[in-house]
Amino acid sequence: MKIAALAGGVGGAKLAHGLAQLLPPEDLTVIVNTGDDFEHLGLYICPDLDTVCYTLAGLANPETGWGRADETWNAISNIERLGGPAWFRLGDNDLATHIERARRLKEGQMLSQITRDFCKAWNIGHTILPMSDSPVRTIVNTDEGELAFQEYFVRRRCEPRVTGFRFDGVEFAEPAPGVKEAIQSADAVMICPSNPWVSVDPILKIVGAIEKKVVAVSPIIAGRTVKGPAAKMYAELGVEPSALAVANHYRSILRGFVLDNADLKYEPQVKELNIMTLTTDTLMNDVEDRARLARAALDFAGSL
Ligand code: GDP
Ligand code: CA
Secondary structure, eight states: OOEEEEEOSHHHHHHHHHHHHHSOGGGEEEEEOOTTOEEETTEEEOHHHHHHHHHHHTOBOTTTSSSBTTOOOHHHHHHHHTTOOOSSOOOHHHHHHHHHHHHHHHTTOOHHHHHHHHHHHTTOOSEEEESBSSOOEEEEEETTEEEEHHIIIIISTTOSOEEEEEEETTTTOOBOTTHHHHHHHOSEEEEOSOOIIIIIHHHHHHHOOOOSEEEEEOSEETTEESSSSHHHHHHHTTOOOSHHHHHHHTTTTOSEEEEEGGGGGGHHHHHHTTOEEEEEOOOOOSHHHHHHHHHHHHHHHHHO
8 A cells, every 4th residue: 555644753753664664665655844944053954854764764762752863962062062052952963964954955955855865875765755845934823922833842842822823935835846746646645643733734734635535643642642742732722632633633634533542432523523433552652563553554544
């Protein structure tokens, strides 16, 4: 089965890795959010894209889910010592990615091309695409005013109360080369368990109408996120955070929805939305969990 997977960072990368363990390279394209990207220290940082690439390459830090394994922090410590900004932690190995990417972008290369070259260098067989080559910037509207995404997410640790989102540049951004083709040739589009508001919505805005069966895996388990602010965002926007809220979020495009055993009680309500359900263990603690959930989601998608 050919799959186009839509992913943010940590949650998205885990399921994408599960899918990559099961599908041959030609059958999986991962389309990744770039709304979190930003310029920092004169470099160009793509947190979600790098998380997905490092994870599929086996280079990711297993503890954090982001950044590189066996990382050292000499550069950022010295930057801090010199009075530079150190709130965004960049390890030495990770920095090499951003330095080389910034160099290539300055030369006029496209982000999708650079990502393809990096994936080749990291021996990633499956295709990973940024959602767009044009910059899209997620802005978080909060009770303390507008915040650029990383200011909100990392510097302010998601503390300000969210009142809404804006994706600067989204109306001018075209899907990156290969994105439309990957969706057109897919048997199913799989929305990974990523933050619906700030990881998946920007991708959906870029790709437009999807004329394929779409299956999503809930990033919310028993009313809580495994990591990150998705549940807090629902609550602050006046929606009780739950797997049902996620199903509702995507209701106009979903054929199938995968929710956790802990959320069995929502099955009838999701079915009432005309969405088929699969209830299973959706927590991915290790590499085997990723493959097991991916297997279940693929079988489910195939059955629809
Ligand atoms: P970010 O860009 O790094 O914030 O990551 P994503 O947007 O891809 O993923 C964040 C979401 O992943 C959060 O809402 C988490 O609850 C969810 N998530 C993380 N790990 C898991 C997991 O093992 N299972 C499920 N179902 N969701 C997860
Ligand atoms: Ca992200």
